[in-house]
Amino acid sequence: MKRQRSEVKRIEKTEKTDGNEPLFVRSMDVASAAVVVQVCYLFNPFGIASCIAMTTSVFHNFLIAAALVAFQSGRPYVSASVLALVSMLGLYPAVLMVPIALHYATAGGNSKTPFDWTAFCSSIAVFCSVWAGALYMIVTLSGSWQFLQSTYLFFVLVPDLTPTVGVFWYFFTEVFDHFRLFFLWVFQLNIFIFVIPLALTLRRSPMMLFHILLILIAVFKPYPSVGDAVVYMALLPIWRHLYLYIRHSFLAACTMAVFAVLAPVMWKLWIQDGSANANFYFAITLAYCTAQIFLLTDLLYAELRHRIHMTHGIRVIDESGTEAKIALS
Amino acid sequence: MRSLTRSDGRPPKWLNGLRRKANALCALLYVAGLIYLACIVWPSFNDRTYFSENALLPGLVDDEFVHRERTNTFAKQLREVVQTRYGKEYGMPHDWLLEQLESIGLEAYAQNFTAFLPGISGAVEGTNIFAVMRAARAPSVESIVVAVPFRSNTLGSIGLALSLASFCREQIYWSKDLIFVFTEHETIGMQAWLSAYHRLPISSLKADPLAAHGGAIQAALALEATDGSTPFSNVDIRYNMINGQLPNLDLVNLLVKMTEKEALVPTLYMQEDPHGQDLYTEKGYWKLAKTSFKGIVAQAFSRADSGLHSVFGAYGVQAVTISPYGKGRTKSQGGWVDIGRLLEGGLRSVNNLLEKFHQSFFFYFLPSTHRYVSIGVFMPAIGLLMGPVLIKALCVWLDLNDEGESSADGDAKAKKETKSESALAVLPLIVIAHSCGALLYFLPYLLFNAQASISTNDQQLFQAIATIAITLPICPWIIQRNLADKDFGVPSMVVLRVVALLELALIVGVTAVLNFGIAVLVAIFVAPISTITIPFRSKIGWALNSMALVLLHPLVACCVALGVYTALTVPVPPTPSWLAQRAFEQTVDVTVGFIRDSLVYQSHLYAFFTLALFPIWMMFWTIVHHRSE
Numbered sequence: 001m002k003r004q005r006s007e008v009k010r011i012e013k014t015e016k017t018d019g020n021e022p023l024f025v026r027s028m029d030v031a032s033a034a035v036v037v038q039v040c041y042l043f044n045p046f047g048i049a050s051c052i053a054m055t056t057s058v059f060h061n062f063l064i065a066a067a068l069v070a071f072q073s074g075r076p077y078v079s080a081s082v083l084a085l086v087s088m089l090g091l092y093p094a095v096l097m098v099p100i101a102l103h104y105a106t107a108g109g110n111s112k113t114p115f116d117w118t119a120f121c122s123s124i125a126v127f128c129s130v131w132a133g134a135l136y137m138i139v140t141l142s143g144s145w146q147f148l149q150s151t152y153l154f155f156v157l158v159p160d161l162t163p164t165v166g167v168f169w170y171f172f173t174e175v176f177d178h179f180r181l182f183f184l185w186v187f188q189l190n191i192f193i194f195v196i197p198l199a200l201t202l203r204r205s206p207m208m209l210f211h212i213l214l215i216l217i218a219v220f221k222p223y224p225s226v227g228d229a230v231v232y233m234a235l236l237p238i239w240r241h242l243y244l245y246i247r248h249s250f251l252a253a254c255t256m257a258v259f260a261v262l263a264p265v266m267w268k269l270w271i272q273d274g275s276a277n278a279n280f281y282f283a284i285t286l287a288y289c290t291a292q293i294f295l296l297t298d299l300l301y302a303e304l305r306h307r308i309h310m311t312h313g314i315r316v317i318d319e320s321g322t323e324a325k326i327a328l329s
Numbered sequence: 330m331r332s333l334t335r336s337d338g339r340p341p342k343w344l345n346g347l348r349r350k351a352n353a354l355c356a357l358l359y360v361a362g363l364i365y366l367a368c369i370v371w372p373s374f375n376d377r378t379y380f381s382e383n384a385l386l387p388g389l390v391d392d393e394f395v396h397r398e399r400t401n402t403f404a405k406q407l408r409e410v411v412q413t414r415y416g417k418e419y420g421m422p423h424d425w426l427l428e429q430l431e432s433i434g435l436e437a438y439a440q441n442f443t444a445f446l447p448g449i450s451g452a453v454e455g456t457n458i459f460a461v462m463r464a465a466r467a468p469s470v471e472s473i474v475v476a477v478p479f480r481s482n483t484l485g486s487i488g489l490a491l492s493l494a495s496f497c498r499e500q501i502y503w504s505k506d507l508i509f510v511f512t513e514h515e516t517i518g519m520q521a522w523l524s525a526y527h528r529l530p531i532s533s534l535k536a537d538p539l540a541a542h543g544g545a546i547q548a549a550l551a552l553e554a555t556d557g558s559t560p561f562s563n564v565d566i567r568y569n570m571i572n573g574q575l576p577n578l579d580l581v582n583l584l585v586k587m588t589e590k591e592a593l594v595p596t597l598y599m600q601e602d603p604h605g606q607d608l609y610t611e612k613g614y615w616k617l618a619k620t621s622f623k624g625i626v627a628q629a630f631s632r633a634d635s636g637l638h639s640v641f642g643a644y645g646v647q648a649v650t651i652s653p654y655g656k657g658r659t660k661s662q663g664g665w666v667d668i669g670r671l672l673e674g675g676l677r678s679v680n681n682l683l684e685k686f687h688q689s690f691f692f693y694f695l696p697s698t699h700r701y702v703s704i705g706v707f708m709p710a711i712g713l714l715m716g717p718v719l720i721k722a723l724c725v726w727l728d729l730n731d732e733g734e735s736s737a738d739g740d741a742k743a744k745k746e747t748k749s750e751s752a753l754a755v756l757p758l759i760v761i762a763h764s765c766g767a768l769l770y771f772l773p774y775l776l777f778n779a780q781a782s783i784s785t786n787d788q789q790l791f792q793a794i795a796t797i798a799i800t801l802p803i804c805p806w807i808i809q810r811n812l813a814d815k816d817f818g819v820p821s822m823v824v825l826r827v828v829a830l831l832e833l834a835l836i837v838g839v840t841a842v843l844n845f846g847i848a849v850l851v852a853i854f855v856a857p858i859s860t861i862t863i864p865f866r867s868k869i870g871w872a873l874n875s876m877a878l879v880l881l882h883p884l885v886a887c888c889v890a891l892g893v894y895t896a897l898t899v900p901v902p903p904t905p906s907w908l909a910q911r912a913f914e915q916t917v918d919v920t921v922g923f924i925r926d927s928l929v930y931q932s933h934l935y936a937f938f939t940l941a942l943f944p945i946w947m948m949f950w951t952i953v954h955h956r957s958e
Contacts, residue, residue: 258838272645
């Protein structure tokens with residue numbers, strides 16, 4: 001929010017305030033966002049379903065939210081520590097360290113602020129040390145390194161192919177053993193490789209990077225669940241000022257609604273009745289992943305488009321005096 | 330907010346064309362859907378049935394069942410025992426059956442069960458008798474079930490089942506166990522047996538645990554010949570299960586082939602196939618269309634009354650009922666022995682299976698015993714019929730967005746606020762509509778306490794449901810007249826319309842996979858009316874809209890449909906008052922029947938009408954009766 005205010009000042013200087021109101025973050029939006037986010041979290045059907053199923057994603061979501069709170073209220077080391085805890089539990093939320101470290105490297109400034117490498121490295125160092133400390137505690141308590149087999153190696157090697165809402169299980173039932181390691185590398189790299197270009201593009205918008213990485217984790221984890229979607233869905237109302245540029249909200253929302261109804265139906269038809277087969281269930285799960293990706297790209301597009309309009313005004317007039325069309329290249 | 334845009338943020342070109350021609354396109358798609366449904370029954374557009382599972386080897390073996398005297402003796406003895414012991418009451422002689430099964434050499438057991446049903450005072454108690462014939466050379470990991478209900482007119486079938494059991498006991502080639510089940514109270518007993526076998530308890534059915542198991546059930550054949558005199562001429566093959574489930578098409582084809590092998594005529598819904606040369610004629614077409622229609626209606630409103638096979642679906646078991654009937658012409662064929670050979674052929678084919686039925690279709694409907702329409706052919710019909718609903722929803726949504734952006738930028742913010750506020754304002758209406766549906770769904774369970782000795786009878790139950798269902802629609806009226814109009818301005822009704830249309834499309838689409846029959850019937854009748862339901866415009870439009878919606882109210886629609894069906898099937902033209910009374914009585918029966926089915930057989934029809942369709946109806950009712958000033 002501080003970042004937005006600094007950008008507001010910049011555009012005011014260029015005297016293009018007429019008609020640019022929809023671009024700015026309004027203070028009443030900031031106030032109401034807290035309530036709307038709470039409502040979206042509490043009444044999310046996926047969240048309620050996770051509670052009924054009594055999964056541990058509740059703890060993961062709590063720790064991620066706690067890391068986010070610490071991140072936004074200016075406590076870098078607290079957020080790094082909490083994130084270390086949730087990474088210890090789930091491994092993949094470790095990528096969320098990138099936006100946190102970026103934020104404290106470019107703390108509250110505009111693009112002119114130099115990148116503070118000390119802050120960057122120190123937050124990552126705190127993260128690593130807390131994680132290492134937690135691991136050491138586990139080793140001492142359990143007496144051996146056996147737990148790695150059941151935790152991190154389980155995530156990385158994907159030995160169990162129980163159907164989930166992710167993309168791993170269907171593919172790995174068909175892959176030949178000879179190529180299994182290769183495909184494991186490719187699939188696991190999926191999460192981590194996208195972080196680099198996203199971080200470079202969004203290095204000045206760490207909150208947006210955090211949100212987008214949450215969606216990325218929810219899609220590409222080896223064992224995702226719908227409980228992973230709860231946090232990022234609840235956070236959507238904070239981007240009120242970007243709603244003007246979101247293009248596929250109708251499509252993504254309809255697909256999510258269809259998934260919520262059709263996935264249990266396909267599961268029942270396949271497992272209980274024996275009428276359908278794995279393809280039915282995987283199809284609807286793939287639609288769910290597609291809807292999430294649509295949401296991710298929409299947020300990214302809206303953020304980039306918003307930046308352009310913040311520098312050039314809500315109606316971009318080029319040299320000839322006509323309105324320019326802004327296209328994604 | 331925009332959707333389906335090009336990279337520079339503007340809508341694609343085809344979308345503008347769509348919006349201009351939306352109404353014409355909707356009408357065209359709906360008519361195309363109806364024509365499509367009529368066309369897929371024509372033999373050129375569907376395929377001849379075939380066997381997908383090679384392991385079945387249908388009809389390859391020579392049938393060896395020849396025990397005519399044994400069958401007749403069993404049947405005669407059973408009749409004597411029943412008459413001497415129970416007279417006209419036709420009670421089930423459990424001990425006699427147990428004795429006979431043990432003398433054959435099978436392990437025979439009895440299972441007691443008690444069912445608590447609404448509308449029936451007191452509990453329904455019964456005992457199932459079942460016998461397990463262990464496979465001589467194989468581990469008992471799979472089994473085949475032969476089920477016969479005990480009724481006054483199935484004594485001959487029980488005799489046949491007993492002699493078939495004695496025949497099977499003498500053979501050495503069985504790789505799966507054979508379980509012969511004789512149920513009391515027909516499908517209630519079968520459901521009790523199955524729930525005990527699979528250890529899945531049902532709340533309204535108290536079934537004792539079984540003393541013996543046979544492994545995973547691969548297939549079930551139910552025999553239900555009414556004691557018409559042999560020789561039979563036709564065999565009715567019934568395959569519709571609860572919740573619109575169907576068995577694997579291979580099993581149905583197997584029994585068709587076995588029937589034809591015994592020179593009997595297989596029929597579906599008592600309709601014979603058109604003869605070979607009639608297949609591509611108009612006469613043949615009407616026969617195919619009639620069978621298809623009966624199939625769709627049977628799948629839509631599948632109750633448990635078509636046979637014992639109907640309850641096997643929930644447990645993932647493929648099951649079919651054989652029902653021989655008709656007057657055979659020659660004495661040498663169509664007797665009990667031929668039915669026995671039919672069953673023996675079916676059992677021996679299923680015996681050959683290496684894996685459970687998975688090769689052939691599970692989603693189909695049959696215009697005749699030798700033609701099938703698979704899901705790939707009939708699903709586009711749902712797409713065409715629901716297309717108007719989706720297009721309307723999209724166009725209304727885009728119009729709503731355009732209203733927000735077409736005005737000058739200064740007003741844009743104000744319009745956006747109204748839109749999001751109206752979207753939030755409409756949320757209570759949606760919640761109320763769904764709560765009404767939930768209330769209607771849970772009402773029978775609240776009224777009927779399984780453990781209480783007082784139970785409501787049919788009439789009271791129906792009266793309670795009807796009262797609630799008819800008075801609930803008054804709620805939106807009251808709410809809207811009492812609250813200020815600015816809270817429910819026209820934009821919010823438009824948002825509600827989008828939500829209701831999308832929800833209808835979702836419900837019908839999901840149901841189309843589960844139970845195609847009911848989905849297509851709902852799509853045909855509900856889709857056109859829902860697309861033309863708009864908020865209050867002119868008085869005539871409002872009146873017509875209201876009338877159409879009243880006709881669509883689930884109870885009213887049920888009454889009307891049953892009235893039409895009765896009028897068509899009754900031989901003598903009826904008087905309107907008699908027809909109305911008959912339709913009303915049948916509506917009561919049907920509604921209470923749905924509730925009973927949901928308690929005992931876990932049928933989802935009642936939930937579909939109350940939880941899924943009624944809230945959507947309430948939302949459309951709210952839209953039509955919105956008053957703007």
